[in-house]
Amino acid sequence: MIYDVVVIGGGPAGMMAAGRAGERGARVLLLEKNNQLGLKLLLTGHGRCNFTNALADKEEMINAYGKNFKFLFSAFNKFGVEDTISFFNNLGVATKEEDRGRIFPLSDRADDIKQALIKYLKKSRVEIKLDAEVKRLITENKKIVKIILNDGHELFGNNFIISTGGKSYAQTGSIGDGYSWLRKLGHKIIAPRPAIAPVTVKEKIVKNLEGLSLKDVKLSVYKNKKKIISRTGEIIFTADGLSGPAIIDLSERIGELMPGPVFLKIDFKPEIEFAKLEKKLQNDFHEAGSKMFKNYLAGLAAPKLTLIIIKLTGINEKKQINAVTKLERRALAGALKDFTLEIKELKGFASFKLDFFK
Ligand SMILES: Cc1cc2nc3c(=O)[nH]c(=O)nc-3n(C[C@H](O)[C@H](O)[C@H](O)COP(=O)(O)OP(=O)(O)OC[C@H]3O[C@@H](n4cnc5c(N)ncnc54)[C@H](O)[C@@H]3O)c2cc1C
Incomplete structure (x- = not known):
């Protein structure tokens, strides 16, 4: 089996990417090393998940990302604050605005955001594999052709999305695997x-x-x-x-x-x-x-x-x-x-x- 898209890492980024690719008709596999998706997501906003901000306009939002903000222009153009809120509303999450424009699920439960993303994955027919830690990427001509899991399993895909997260709160699974893989593939990595x-x-x-x-x-x-x-x-x-x-x-x-x-x-x-x-x-x-x-x-x-x-x-x-x-x-x-x-x-x-x- 060769997947159209293999997404490595089941945090919010990986879930969104996998869901969207599936929605567009791709055959998608989402791999997560933990026994559940979105563990870090549960921590966000003190367990309440402040998932976007209603006050910030696009410029403000982008500027908050520091020196290299420009690469986010097209992403925010395609999917801005209002899109984010209606995305979750459409998945059944009622939302509320608190001080400084912070938007939370009405229930005050980050888990509702996680469950909405899981619903999205199911609707998009994404195959999910838990307890699946990617150990190695095998490349040919600087293109990833297959990946090897911790149990030795080999998986093949035409496209791979690396969404393994940063390095904070390593207990949630993100230990910075993506950085070393991308460095080996020739990308310049700025030390986090x-x-x-x-x-x-x-x-x-x-x-x-x-x-x-x-x-x-x-x-x-x-x-x-x-x-x-x-x-x-x-x-x-x-x-x-x-x-x-x-x-x-x-x-x-x-x-x-x-x-x-x-x-x-x-x-x-x-x-x-x-x-x-x-x-x-x-x-x-x-x-x-x-x-x-x-x-x-x-x-x-x-x-x-x-x-x-x-x-x-x-x-x-x-x-x-x-x-x-x-x-x-x-x-x-x-x-x-x-x-x-x-x-x-x-x-x-x-x-x-x-x-x-x-
Ligand atoms: C305490 C705290 C509070 C926060 N509050 C907010 C907030 O209120 N609002 C907000 O917007 N953001 C908040 N954030 C930031 C937010 O959590 C992150 O921006 C977000 O989780 C990043 O998503 P991600 O999918 O890129 O990475 P992650 O959420 O880190 O997900 C990466 C996933 O990849 C998996 N993975 C890693 N390596 C491998 C591998 N080799 N094989 C398979 N799977 C792998 C990990 O297990 C993990 O599940 C908070 C963060 C923390 C720590």
Whole structure:
């Protein structure tokens, strides 16, 4: 048997490709190494699958894909946001729009998107083979002629679609097989790097802040003393660095700046300028003069953070605040507005845990 199209990898990309080829009349085989299709798809949008965006126009959507966005023009022209929504509606998935134009299935279940794609595969008469890991591609004149599965089976096709996914969340099956195959076939592969990832930092001091979650702090990334990018939002300290939406948003840009010394400045009080904060401290210290420094600090920062601030500023925790010197006050404002950490690395592909399946 020679298939018209053999699709390797049963994630959303492979399912769409196989379904569409089948719909167009091709004899299609879809191969998936797991015992089920679309495992990563189940993780998306915290298990709810934010599958498109209603606000973004085509240009905006394409620009979000970084430097090499242009190759997506024709794809988005042929199948845009509205097409995506009606595609799933027609397969029986009711959808809803949430803030920032994010579109989810009404049921809040990513599995509904997966089941819709499986329905599409069936309608398109795609043959599906699970537990079928492709081990080798056999080529003649740089054209794939057959593939060999883990159990030694050989499969033949006139066309092959490689949709083996990226390298993130390897537990879902995508370990980057496609990259090495394509490299061998003569394609230039740009090494993938993690994005949307937490960071680790050089300062061991963060261990003391582990678990501390702070909203509305401002993060600024510096390289060569130049501010590159800032973001205000939520952060969570981990045992060796930082996670949370704000850092995850910045992580792609941080990845571009690595290797090399890259610093992260945390402003815990972005709502007030440095000079005004100094002035406020001066007034407070004057007004509540006999208060102990550590007690004053308790009203200003989270308990875990106050311990670090005491350490960083060197101010004796028992000192009465009216005795705090100008220099110490400035150090305190600095610790609150310019808390600086050096980034060690972006957490790698392997560092993610599949909590969702626990
Ligand atoms: C936590 C998380 C949340 C996300 N949230 C969203 C979201 O809300 N919205 C959104 O649009 N995107 C989201 N994404 C991104 C989205 O999951 C991916 O863009 C999408 O899964 C990519 O689809 P794919 O088919 O290219 O690859 P994958 O989904 O990785 O599928 C590739 C498939 O190929 C199979 N495979 C690999 N190698 C072989 C082989 N040798 N032989 C046979 N089969 C093989 C794998 O087992 C896998 O099933 C999220 C991702 C993660 C990790």
